[in-house]
Amino acid sequence: MTTPPGNPYAQQANPAAPAGQWAAPQGHGPYLTCRFCGSAPAVDVTFRAHRGLLVLMTFRKLEGPMCHGCGMQVYRKLTTETLWQGWWSPLSLVLFTPLTLLWNVVASAKVKKLQAAVPAPY
Ligand SMILES: [Zn+2]
Numbered sequence: 069m070t071t072p073p074g075n076p077y078a079q080q081a082n083p084a085a086p087a088g089q090w091a092a093p094q095g096h097g098p099y100l101t102c103r104f105c106g107s108a109p110a111v112d113v114t115f116r117a118h119r120g121l122l123v124l125m126t127f128r129k130l131e132g133p134m135c136h137g138c139g140m141q142v143y144r145k146l147t148t149e150t151l152w153q154g155w156w157s158p159l160s161l162v163l164f165t166p167l168t169l170l171w172n173v174v175a176s177a178k179v180k181k182l183q184a185a186v187p188a189p190y
Contacts, residue, residue: 100133107135107185113175115139117146118168119153120160127164139179147172 100110114131130142147169154165 102135102138102185103132104138105135105185105187107137107187109182109185110135111139111178111182113139113178114171115142115146115175116168116171117149117154118160118164119149120155120157120165122157125157125160125164134179135185136179136182137185139182140176143172143176143179 099108100112101108102110110133112131112133114129116130117128119126119128128146130146134142150165150168150172154168155161
């Protein structure tokens with residue numbers, strides 16, 4: 069596809085963009101798309117959940133590029149699970165649950181900075 073000369077708003081696809089990332093306008097570099105909905109912009113984050121089971125504990129994480137909407141959904145879901153399942157072992161009570169909640173707050177700050185997502189053009 070060629071663009072007419074003199075059109076200042078024309079955007080050309082960036083042929084150097086790796087697979088899985090849609091082409092950004094020249095000069096801005098490729099950027100990530102959401103792993104769930106494919107929207108952009110997205111940021112690479114990891115959200116965690118913790119569950120204390122008296123003497124056992126489980127740790128889960130969900131990572132990957134996420135847009136604002138999907139990232140906030142994952143943040144709320146895993147944080148809510150941690151808030152009611154995370155306190156039921158001694159080590160979880162004093163260490164792992166507070167750290168997991170703190171980690172998720174820090175990760176959610178990255179997602180909150182993103183603008184509203186727009187669908188990827190493919
Ligand atoms: Zn998304």
